[in-house]
Amino acid sequence: MIDPPSLVDQYCHGVLRTELGLGTFEAQLARTEGPPAPGTTLFDTQTGFAVRRWCPPLLGLEPHCPPARYLARRRELGTVEAGRRLLRGSGITAYLVDTGLPDDLTDPDELARAGQAEAHEIVRLEQLAEQVADTSGTVESFLANLAESVHGAAAHAVAFTSVAGLRHGLALAPEPPEAGEVRGAAGRWLAARVAGDRLTDPVLLRHLLWIAVASGLPLQLHAGLGAPGARVDRTDPVLLTDFVRATAGLGTDLVLLHGYPYHRHAAHLAGVFPHVYADCGAALVRTGARAATVLAEVLELAPFGKILFSSGARGLPELHVVGAHLFREALARVLGGWVSEGAWSLDDAQRVATMIASGNAARVYGLS
């Protein structure tokens, strides 16, 4: 009864183009610091079990079939055809795609065609800055080109995204850095840099955030789970509180991605600040059979008009599928449960489901 008609995946990546063996497929199921321990496999995780539940039927197999059998069928169909069947079985009608990963993944247009859906680009600030650095000779040209690139990206992208939390932690000074500071940091970075070096300088990360804020485009901030070996408490969204306050009233929306295991904190910020939104999707792919609970925890404090679905998928179309199915099922179970207890009316539940699945994203990102 509670089944939103369409899903906007407000944050994901493209998929790998290559054939995948059992080991290379398994390695995409989680972000880890090394191969699985002897005697263990990443298929024995919530994500692995969720993939085995939802994906085999889309390729003509029974749910929960063994990984080797699934991979054999996937190879039989070929990466392209398997990807088409999976993406078209996800129910996702629009993908917002972060194109800023170094991996060779399909671009938004390819994802759109494969999935028979819309796709829009999200520009990753740090990667943009690294590209500009690769082609700028001086500090002055770097900063000018960066400003121009952000301006240019704002014309075609639907959002910016920042991984400052994963690169440095979210305990960043909340105010914009002074121009002199920025020039100094840029000079040091460019001087020490070899092509391909990643941007981790906190002054430049803050500079990027503030030029993105000035663009008016929604700004997505990674929080919670992300860089596997880093201290997860350094990405607690509560650390963004002062930055959030500093950006209030400027007309730019902030979207807190992921959040888990601090998703209740992200929901709190979405409840307090008019310009803050909370993601409720990427954590579901990680927590699988627990998706309903994790979703419900976001629904405690976040106003229902401030919650956005995403899959956070990367590399495997299976992750888009799992993100979408776990979300739909969790939403139906959580909201349906509240309806059957009498806590919510059915009308309200259906209205809220549509808001979270697509309506809020359409409003925030200006989708038609």
Add this chain to the structure above:
Amino acid sequence: MIDPPSLVDQYCHGVLRTELGLGTFEAQLARTEGPPAPGTTLFDTQTGFAVRRWCPPLLGLEPHCPPARYLARRRELGTVEAGRRLLRGSGITAYLVDTGLPDDLTDPDELARAGQAEAHEIVRLEQLAEQVADTSGTVESFLANLAESVHGAAAHAVAFTSVAGLRHGLALAPEPPEAGEVRGAAGRWLAARVAGDRLTDPVLLRHLLWIAVASGLPLQLHAGLGAPGARVDRTDPVLLTDFVRATAGLGTDLVLLHGYPYHRHAAHLAGVFPHVYADCGAALVRTGARAATVLAEVLELAPFGKILFSSGARGLPELHVVGAHLFREALARVLGGWVSEGAWSLDDAQRVATMIASGNAARVYGLS
């Protein structure tokens, strides 16, 4: 089967006396940093949905009716009559009322009459100090008058409450400040102060805590959610650990209010320290349909003799209603579930329900 016969609301405020339109009513549903985002409303929150569930029937309407219809009916009855019907429908038999807000809210006697219940005063330490500062000319007279005011309040109030956590954060030095420090801080504060200025100096906040501890009256400490734009981690009750240890054995009980999203930490302190109690109510009003889970999380570590119900309601009698109904229902569902699983006996469940609903509060606050 599990339905406590009476409820002591161990922490709430009075209600507004004025007629409320849709917008002014909505603004009371949450503490935020600004008006709702375009396209969103605070009615679309757990609190908003809970109000629409529980309150319309008390005014003769169907549950979940639209906000505009509810507000129209409320105006038709008038603020006073609507308030009477709501409060009398809450099942609350005693209100402990924090009178220290600047808003024009009904006082404990008015609340008692409207709700046909008992009411007792909780004195807010910071507001008491601000009132004393308004009428004291020198540091010496300020400190003497403050001591006398606390002493006087202890004679008629049932508890003190401190918002030191919301004003400064709970990372306060745990020991009492030295007399010289207090005089210095008081001097600086009084010299810089204009009438109405709020007390935020950490030395004076600690001084207040310790003169309250010396009074022997239970001391309620705000923790977790509270000041909307502040960093919520600064009110994690774990930050009170050293203060709690410093006050052990002095004969004064400490009550940790709210706690969410750190309510498991508050429950832990209530489990470890004989003089610490945990509130389990105010978070329910905020989390609505999730109340049973949040209550159950408090019930993990807090001994059942150390848990107290409150509504935390402020401004709207609807919030007293919602607090009471969500609590009763959550209690029945959580404890009833444990009984039906065989984990608890029915006798134990009924006994614990009565303790949390009223018995513990009666013992801690010396109610008859």
Add this chain to the structure above:
Amino acid sequence: MIDPPSLVDQYCHGVLRTELGLGTFEAQLARTEGPPAPGTTLFDTQTGFAVRRWCPPLLGLEPHCPPARYLARRRELGTVEAGRRLLRGSGITAYLVDTGLPDDLTDPDELARAGQAEAHEIVRLEQLAEQVADTSGTVESFLANLAESVHGAAAHAVAFTSVAGLRHGLALAPEPPEAGEVRGAAGRWLAARVAGDRLTDPVLLRHLLWIAVASGLPLQLHAGLGAPGARVDRTDPVLLTDFVRATAGLGTDLVLLHGYPYHRHAAHLAGVFPHVYADCGAALVRTGARAATVLAEVLELAPFGKILFSSGARGLPELHVVGAHLFREALARVLGGWVSEGAWSLDDAQRVATMIASGNAARVYGLS
């Protein structure tokens, strides 16, 4: 349908040998900073209720019988016979026993005989160091004897355990201390020390961790709940992240014990680092009727091959019983629920149940 055939309790202690009265029994139900508050009892806790649920039937009484009746029956049988009946009713087939408590508790052999089970020793590093200090005259002999003792213990023990988190907090410098630092810290500690003094020096605590890591034996680290009056955030396993990274690839497994209320953080580390494992047992004894939820929270991020059962029991055989029964029941409810929702296959659920109950522990600790 989901009922693992055997249980390895990967972390527990022995039991008291003395007869216990109502008060001495009650005092074993929780670690607190003082006797229960007036009007309250530690029987009115999740642990107390779980003991009353699971243990009376093993002694021929009805579940939930009053504490006084249970204690009378226990005395009637005698401590030894009651202990035998309880331990044999727990379903635990192997106990890994931390022998490093000062209390007079049964040793692993006695526990094995009483419970008709295997038992293996876990050596507590800090206690080992204290014993060595009691018998070493100089810094050089202390450090040499310590190295030899750890080496010797590694030959017969199945694991080391460290309570550095409870003694100092887990915010320890991640790298091994320099030899000169260690000698300096040892000199200061030995000079100031009187026999029986506990080791709390952070340099020596780190030295112990690193000589244990060098032994190759699994190293258990206490995290989360533990020292009752200490700040629980100082034992958040997230604080171990840098130490975990520093020990990656050295061939020594790390097992995070307890974890609650930060068990999601422990599960995250177990998911990211191949050599990290997460305990899922001790928290269940503390949270009783909430065990299924707490277990499910661990199952969100921890790979299923990285989760280990323990009771964490100490002093009372009732706690071994409760640990085992709560775990089995929680496992059956959580995994069974996922099977009935279609999220997991029954085969997978049974396989994972066996892994967590005993298979993972057998592999990590090299049990036959």
